[in-house]
Amino acid sequence: MLYDYTSIEKKWQKVWDEKQPFAAKQDFSLPKYYALVEFPYPSGQGLHVGHPRPYTALDIVSRKKRMQGYNVLFPMGWDAFGLPTENYAIKNKIHPRIVTERNVARFKSQLKSLGLSFDWSREINTTDPDYYKWTQWIFLQLFKAGLAYKKEMAVNFCTSCKVVLANEEVVNGSCERCGAPVIRKVKSQWMLKITEYAEKLIDGLNGLDFIERVKTQQINWIGKSTGAEIDFATTAGDKLRVYTTRCDTLFGATYMVIAPEHAMIEKWKPLLQNFDEIRAYQEAASRKSDFERTELVKEKTGVMLSGVRAINPVTGKEIPIFISDYVLAGYGTGAIMAVPAHDERDWEFAKKFGLPIIEVVAGGEDVEKAAYTDTATGKLVHSGFLDGLEVAEAKKKMIEYLEEKGIGQARVNFKLRDWVFSRQRYWGEPIPLVNCENCGWVAIPEEELPLRLPEVDSYEPTETGESPLSLMTDWVNCSCPKCGGRAKRETDTMPQWAGSSWYFLRYCDPHNDKALASPEALKYWLPVDWYNGGMEHTTLHLLYSRFWHKFLYDQGVVPTPEPYQKRTSHGMILGENGEKMSKSRGNVVNPDDIVRDYGADTMRLYEMFIGDFEQSAPWNTQSIKGCKRFLERFMNLLDIVKGEGVTPELERPMHKMIKKVTQDIDSMRFNTAIAAMMAMLNTVYDHGSLTKDELDTFAKVLSPFAPHIAEEVHERIGGKGLVSIAPWPVYDEAKTVDATVELPVQVNGKVRGVVSVAKDADKDAVLAAVHADEKIQAARAGSAVVKEIVVPGKIVNLVVKPQ
């Protein structure tokens, strides 16, 4: 039987296109299942073989769920705003819309060639005005709720993209996308208060079925810490507020450090005798990027303020104040109390500047040799009313004391920073705000959404780093919606993360022009039952979209507090040389070639068979043959199919296989599910024939993995309808276990033989069989049995001793 995969695949893809068997049904009374994969950024390169891995996996899940009677939503779309398209447009003088259209067409045809069961009637595109209308609408709700604000701030600025980057987009001091150096620049930026949701974003993880590493990464990123704020009086007659997690060590605070950007410097300027030196240090610090500042870990630097000193509130002693860039302006209060005896950084600084080190927690070595940072053991010393207490108790007591005196209180802090939301770029959603001379920032009326991107002559950012939209004076100048006075439009656009922060909501009701989706559709489909995507999105997209969702929940727009019930992450597919697949390494495999040379079904099967779904695995074109052979041999079953009904010899293997595949899909062990089908195929060939019914069942089980060949075989044996939506085979538990089991028998832990016993044989029956076995008798000859261990259905072990 010839396996002409090309014509088979074309044929069935056409049938699916015509009959739309994979479109989600509008019937909200059916049990639902929402499976989601991250929608791709349609780049100019097209897909590489890494993309289809998660798509195929969730396609298998979706197809099986459909066959099990669920109303399945498995959608696809395009996250199409973004820099690469814009850069390509600038370089080739083509409108980014055209570039996007072209790339989308390419991606779509590639995805279609893989036989993925997406509901294409719900396709969305973030650059479509009907879509970004609602992205803008959500932004306006955030603005109205006070969660969007404009702030002058030092931002990360990519020297090549000429664009402001979020902290998350800066990797080792370089731009995440282009790799060019990132410098700090002061700019006025739109910010979103994600920090307001820090606590909720941590708490919400409870009860979600996210893989552990995603949870821990998000928790670490949000970085909750519990401590206290303490006010130190200064000789300038004012107060300096610090944040600390070790208020118990207050008696050991021998100096203070403030960040170079700290506002008090300007206030104290008249009192500072060494202001020039301080100013020079500030300037040096501001020239460094965040990365450079943290890179110089080895040597601490700083300048002492002469003219202002602080007073330790519990010892009453005057202590010096330094500025140093090891204290970060953006965290806590931008100022710390330094306790060199119990903090490594403070210790290092104190050693360098010859500052006193006072031990206040006993239990470590000499504090002149190293800081003692252990909080689990050790008691307070040299600490007045705290003496003799454990660290935990001391913290409590100190907070009580501070609150009583009114000089401090308990305080929780987060590492998470607010989200820098503006980009000085063309190819993004316009921010729907105007700046009125009288009213300040004003939202444009919702009826005027979408605020469309105007046509411009050049997409290049201006030399000052402003968006090209700023040159469109006709567009920029407008009237204030509130007072009618003169106003200017915001010319910054939104970052790429905006459109992807809510796209899963739009899929529920993608053509709605009254709302981002109808409440009924949202209530039915949410939450997403299974969302798979890359680990690299854990602290960006995944966190941002949880934030927006939680906000929309608080606004009553969405019915669930969390968007995704289950989150998994696929491993990368590496090049044949075991390195990451990339154009520069020259090890990229194009799926089009694989589909042409082996077929889409083989490609799908191989991508799932390659190894553990969560683990990365190297591509090996040689190994694909095994999957192709399997499908050819599956097709050849048509030559040995005979009669109908059940073949006694195949009944148990068949039920076992159905069980294994059913369970393995749910636990995303696709590789072993395929191995089980391969083993079944071998069993059938060993037997020599199978019935029509059995072949049809086999085709059903195979169909989520290799849907085209399954349809073809189903049709050729006279099956009715599409196998893709046929009922999923059900296994009979009783028929998955054998009547007799082969029990390995060990003597002193070494296998010496095998006995065949009934599956529910009791211990005595098993031992009788064991002792009757000749091999076992030989193995234990001349020894006395000390102990007999029988694990029913598993193993027998005889412990013997020489006589």
Add this chain to the structure above:
RNA sequence: GCGGGCAUGGUGGAAUUGGCAGACACGUAAGAUUUAGGAUCUUAUAUCGCAGAUGUGCAGGUUCAAGCCCUGUUGCCCGCACCA
């Protein structure tokens, strides 16, 4: 430095979670078929050996029994990184 993960044949990887290590494939070898090559089929394939022994990065431990649990250690990968 902190956090998470991984280590099994020539290769990709299995192992019901403490119960026959190497399922299923790739590759390789021999044979069959073929004018030849390719494809296909059969058999073998952890290592060393004659019936036996040894084997899951390394060193210990717990157990009747350890790839799996515990202690220590090495190497690799991925996050975060002066967060007070």
